[in-house]
Amino acid sequence: MALLDVRNLTTSFHLRSGIVRAAQNISLSLNRGETLGIVGESGSGKSVTCYSIMRLIPQPPGRIESGEVMFDGQDLLTLSESEMRQIRGTKISMIFQDPMTSLNPYLRISTQMVEAIRVHEQMDEKDALRKAITALEEVGIPDASKRVLSYPHEFSGGMRQRVMIAMALINDPDLLIADEPTTALDVTVQARVLDIIKERQERLGTAVILVTHDLGVVAGTCDKVQVMYAGQVVESGTTDQVFYDPQHAYTRSLQKAIPSLKQKEEVLYTIAGTPPDLSKPVAGCAFYPRCPFPKIAKPDGAPPELIELKDGHCVRDCGFCDRRKPIEEVLAKEVAEDAQ
Amino acid sequence: MTARTAEMVAGAEERIAAQPTVETLEKGSSLWIDAWHRLQRNRLAMISLFLFFGIVLFCVIGPFFSPYDGQAQDLMKGAQSPSAEHWFGTDTLGRDLMVRTMEGGRISLLVGLVATLVALAIGVVYGATAGYLGGRVDAVMMRIVDTLYALPFTIFVILLMVAFGRSLWLIFVAIGAVEWLSMARIVRAGVIGLKKQEFVEAAVSLGYSHSRIIIRHLIPNVLGPVIVIATLTVPAVMLLEAFLSFLGLGVQPPNASWGVLINEGQQNMDIFPWLLMFPAFFFALTLFALNFLGDGLRDALDPKSSKD
Numbered sequence: 001m002a003l004l005d006v007r008n009l010t011t012s013f014h015l016r017s018g019i020v021r022a023a024q025n026i027s028l029s030l031n032r033g034e035t036l037g038i039v040g041e042s043g044s045g046k047s048v049t050c051y052s053i054m055r056l057i058p059q060p061p062g063r064i065e066s067g068e069v070m071f072d073g074q075d076l077l078t079l080s081e082s083e084m085r086q087i088r089g090t091k092i093s094m095i096f097q098d099p100m101t102s103l104n105p106y107l108r109i110s111t112q113m114v115e116a117i118r119v120h121e122q123m124d125e126k127d128a129l130r131k132a133i134t135a136l137e138e139v140g141i142p143d144a145s146k147r148v149l150s151y152p153h154e155f156s157g158g159m160r161q162r163v164m165i166a167m168a169l170i171n172d173p174d175l176l177i178a179d180e181p182t183t184a185l186d187v188t189v190q191a192r193v194l195d196i197i198k199e200r201q202e203r204l205g206t207a208v209i210l211v212t213h214d215l216g217v218v219a220g221t222c223d224k225v226q227v228m229y230a231g232q233v234v235e236s237g238t239t240d241q242v243f244y245d246p247q248h249a250y251t252r253s254l255q256k257a258i259p260s261l262k263q264k265e266e267v268l269y270t271i272a273g274t275p276p277d278l279s280k281p282v283a284g285c286a287f288y289p290r291c292p293f294p295k296i297a298k299p300d301g302a303p304p305e306l307i308e309l310k311d312g313h314c315v316r317d318c319g320f321c322d323r324r325k326p327i328e329e330v331l332a333k334e335v336a337e338d339a340q
Numbered sequence: 341m342t343a344r345t346a347e348m349v350a351g352a353e354e355r356i357a358a359q360p361t362v363e364t365l366e367k368g369s370s371l372w373i374d375a376w377h378r379l380q381r382n383r384l385a386m387i388s389l390f391l392f393f394g395i396v397l398f399c400v401i402g403p404f405f406s407p408y409d410g411q412a413q414d415l416m417k418g419a420q421s422p423s424a425e426h427w428f429g430t431d432t433l434g435r436d437l438m439v440r441t442m443e444g445g446r447i448s449l450l451v452g453l454v455a456t457l458v459a460l461a462i463g464v465v466y467g468a469t470a471g472y473l474g475g476r477v478d479a480v481m482m483r484i485v486d487t488l489y490a491l492p493f494t495i496f497v498i499l500l501m502v503a504f505g506r507s508l509w510l511i512f513v514a515i516g517a518v519e520w521l522s523m524a525r526i527v528r529a530g531v532i533g534l535k536k537q538e539f540v541e542a543a544v545s546l547g548y549s550h551s552r553i554i555i556r557h558l559i560p561n562v563l564g565p566v567i568v569i570a571t572l573t574v575p576a577v578m579l580l581e582a583f584l585s586f587l588g589l590g591v592q593p594p595n596a597s598w599g600v601l602i603n604e605g606q607q608n609m610d611i612f613p614w615l616l617m618f619p620a621f622f623f624a625l626t627l628f629a630l631n632f633l634g635d636g637l638r639d640a641l642d643p644k645s646s647k648d
Binding site for chain 2: 054056060082085086087088089090093094096097098101102103104105106107108115116119120151153164167168
């Protein structure tokens with residue numbers, strides 16, 4: 001049985017201006033030791049999905065409308081708040097995007113880490129401190145035993161993110177949700193942080209959900225990928241399936257937007273337009289207005305279902321556009337038409 | 341060096357080496373210590389700080405060293421001007437004014453500090469809870485504050501006096517009950533700003549309870565502005581007490597507070613000016629010191645707002 005099995009999770013925000021359907025019918029499953037990458041533009045519902053799993057959605061205005069989050073055999077959405085607190089930090093942990101603000105500036109690192117241990121476990125203060133120092137050493141903080149008494153502002157961004165990781169992993173959770181853990185870091189530190197997560201995962205069999213904008217990071221670290229657009233999963237499968245055989249128009253456009261060392265074009269490809277307003281209902285395909293492929297039908301009706309093609313490779317196949325040609329050809333034709 | 345001391349030194353070294361790393365840690369420098377260093381560079385604030393402690397010491401310890409009793413009347417010595425015997429002179433009832441000023445200062449400072457602490461305790465917890473929980477709870481809690489704000493203070497105090505009689509504790513309650521309102525508003529505003537920060541989200545994601553997050557993580561972070569406000573509240577409270585005592589609603593004779601002394605002094609101010617001058621001087625000095633200290637603390641705790 002999968003460690004995490006999310007079925008038809010729908011989360012929306014009830015605002016004065018209308019209902020924003022931030023995550024619709026999200027399904028995903030994850031086994032121990034696996035890494036799932038969730039990619040998509042800003043506002044595509046990646047973070048909302050993660051926050052919903054942790055039940056960290058501010059309510060109101062947010063509301064988890066329907067679905068199940070089966071974790072280790074129990075549905076997290078039916079637990080009480082205090083039962084949920086027992087799970088957060090011990091079974092499921094989370095790392096956030098901005099390491100500069102994710103530690104309390106007024107408390108020593110030692111205090112914060114000891115607190116994280118002692119909230120969930122009866123432990124002597126000194127033992128907890130020793131455990132904290134070991135955890136900091138594991139994430140590669142130099143001189144951990146000396147620096148543990150420092151305050152967050154005495155650490156660099158990369159070090160703070162490592163402290164966050166050490167804190168999130170200190171109670172050996174089964175699942176780690178990393179919400180864009182490397183976005184705010186420079187590239188070398190980014191690689192180091194990903195290595196740390198990977199190393200822990202291999203040693204302890206932690207499952208990881210990695211939310212990111214960076215397709216390169218996904219290719220390097222993830223076993224499975226979900227591509228999200230406008231609050232929906234548009235394509236999912238193993239990393240190989242999604243990267244070498246992308247089906248959905250959005251996935252293919254995203255991939256095209258990665259600058260390549262081989263390409264000689266001067267202008268980098270960007271997907272025209274912006275993601276749709278999620279407070280308005282979408283007819284047919286949410287990506288239709290931005291889709292570069294030749295249109296063959298008018299979009300209408302409910303969004304298409306996520307259909308399994310083969311071996312778990314699923315795609316939300318709309319059928320409103322003709323995707324038989326490779327995207328390069330389509331774009332080349334477009335450029336030629338523009339020139340005329 | 342004898343053999344025995346050498347042995348002791350060796351033993352000590354061994355113990356130090358045997359100690360776990362935990363004890364030999366370098367302590368980091370907290371934001372509080374940084375703020376203290378910044379405050380030390382502010383000359384006006386430091387002078388104010390020393391002045392304030394000087395006045396506190398003068399009032400608290402002073403009476404023990406004086407040969408006079410602040411309540412002992414000696415009508416034969418009524419209203420003498422300052423002399424070697426009575427440095428501040430005596431009042432119309434022959435009481436030594438220096439002791440009266442010290443004892444009045446004790447009451448005034450006590451009222452100022454206790455009422456501020458009461459306001460602080462209620463305001464911080466109330467404001468932090470309202471701000472953190474948000475939504476409907478926040479709306480109800482803050483409307484209660486608004487309603488209390490609308491109560492006219494003097495009438496409120498007179499009502500309390502009528503209902504419960506006159507006592508010093510009532511003054512604490514009355515002033516505390518008014519001053520915590522602004523404290524609650526400031527703390528709430530601060531907490532609402534902090535709530536969006538990721539360390540609060542991180543605390544929730546680590547499975548901390550609401551009360552733990554409020555007490556351990558939110559309140560220390562709003563303490564900076566709160567300390568500033570508290571420093572500025574103390575003189576405000578002392579002024580309120582003086583105002584009440586001046587009106588005859590506050591501290592009752594023969595007990596003294598600076599407000600009472602100033603009231604007594606102004607009655608005979610053209611004949612015995614020193615009766616007004618000394619208490620008023622100390623009162624004004626205290627207010628100045630606290631206000632400058634508050635300003636200095638604001639600059640020290642929030643470096644962004646300072647001019648330089």
